[in-house]
Amino acid sequence: MIEERTGKKREMQGKNGKKNSQKRDDPYNLVILEKRSSELIACLTGIWRRSVKETHLFLNDQEIRKIEAxxxxxLLKVPVLIIAVNAENEPAAFMGADSGRLKMLFIEPEExxxxxxxxxxxxxxxxxxxRELCVNEQxxxxxxxxxxxxxxxxxxxDTDEQGNPYPLLYMRLSERKDVPV
Incomplete structure (x- = not known):
């Protein structure tokens, strides 16, 4: 359960003391993490692995293991780490951000x-x-x-940030006002 991994209860408060938003019919609660236990990091790494196996079909198992290291x-270094916990209070997805840039967004395949x-x-x-992010072209x-x-x-x-042959696309948020959800 998430409180075991973070030492906090499900209705956590963000950095500014504000409760994180949750729609009434939405079974997910967004949690901003400041403390990141080794157990939680292992759990999120598992989400990363399962997500990558489903979505990054251009990577073989050896390449996935290499990146997974x-x-x-x-996960420890990203300045802002937000997880979505499901109705069972288990992590279902996570997002990392740094200075207006999305660094990571991974979701359990069944979610x-x-x-x-x-x-x-x-x-x-x-x-x-x-306002910015980077995504594999493949x-x-x-x-x-x-x-x-x-x-x-x-x-x-033509290559990723480690020089591997995986083209990257750098993207910016357009000037439109509405953000679909």
């Missing part, structure tokens, strides 16, 4: 298609000022999702 450190990614990103846009579902959320591509690279 860096995930715990990234996909329920609006959770849109809710997390809309929260990030509204509350964290997210992940067309993610690219389409970000375009649906109002992002447009402004730059493409």
């Amino acid at each position: 860096y995930v715990p450190e990234a 996909r298609g329920k609006g959770l990614g849109g809710r997390l990103l809309a929260y990030g846009i509204e509350k964290l000022g997210i 992940n067309p579902q993610a690219k389409g999702f970000y375009e649906h959320m109002g992002f447009t591509c402004y730059k493409r690279t």
Whole structure:
């Protein structure tokens, strides 16, 4: 359960002492994490792995394991880490942000298609000022999702940030006012 991993109860408060938003009919609660236990990091790394296996079909198992070695450190270092906990009080998804840039967004495969990614990103846009992100070109579902959320591509690279042959698309939030959820 989330309170065991963070030492906090489900109705957590954000950095400014405000309770995190939750719609009445929405079974997810968004939680801003300041303390990140090793158990929680392992749980989120598992979400990352399962999500990547479902969405990053261009990566083989060896490549996934290689990248996964860096995930715990990234989860510890990202300045803002928000998790979505489900009705069972278990993490269902997470998002990391830094200085107006989305650094990571991963969702349990069985939780996909329920609006959770849109809710997390809309929260990030509204509350964290997210205006930029980077996505693998070979992940067309993610690219389409970000375009649906109002992002447009402004730059493409032939390799990822580690020099691997995985093209990246750099995207910015367009000037439109509405953010679909």
